[in-house]
Amino acid sequence: AQSVTQPDIHITVSEGASLELRCNYSYGATPYLFWYVQSPGQGLQLLLKYFSGDTLVQGIKGFEAEFKRSQSSFNLRKPSVHWSDAAEYFCAVGAFNQAGTALIFGKGTTLSVSS
């Protein structure tokens, strides 16, 4: 079955420092991979997605992610974190079921930004 693992439950980064959030997936075929961000009590905003092609994907707000098939990973990175980046981050994989291709989410990583 498809699954997503985000090993880090909570990460604290100093403002201006670099960030890497880890994501590992389990999927038999070439996966559709996504990163979303969620502020408290809000819906999800898409940061970036990977379907095929270039394995380094650029997203919004200065985020990027790299798809590494050999490691089954899709880690999210940002070179310099801003206080406004503090939020919950979810990695997701598109998983086909009989009704369609739904997104299966990891448990999320809470990012705190210290000054």
Next chain:
Amino acid sequence: GAVVSQHPSRVICKSGTSVKIECRSLDFQATTMFWYRQFPKQSLMLMATSNEGSKATYEQGVEKDKFLINHASLTLSTLTVTSAHPEDSSFYICSARGPGGGYGYTFGSGTRLTVV
């Protein structure tokens, strides 16, 4: 860009009553709608997938008689929580896809349901 409007954003209801949550795609035809449930500080759990005009496909462990999903039009899907109990209190989020997967996955802003 694609927008999904979800209402209400918050609702408090009494135990035993039913609550309806609506998701509307404002500028595209949502051929497929996904409904998720999110517990505090936890991930989104897929509840069901619905295609316009068809019965919803529920994930294992989700009571289809309790969580009624209707997707009767290409712009509207509803989730009705029937005979709600306090354990149904949660954050419910919908997600829509257009024909052929167009517009990607667009999420509503979520509904906070509190059953008292």
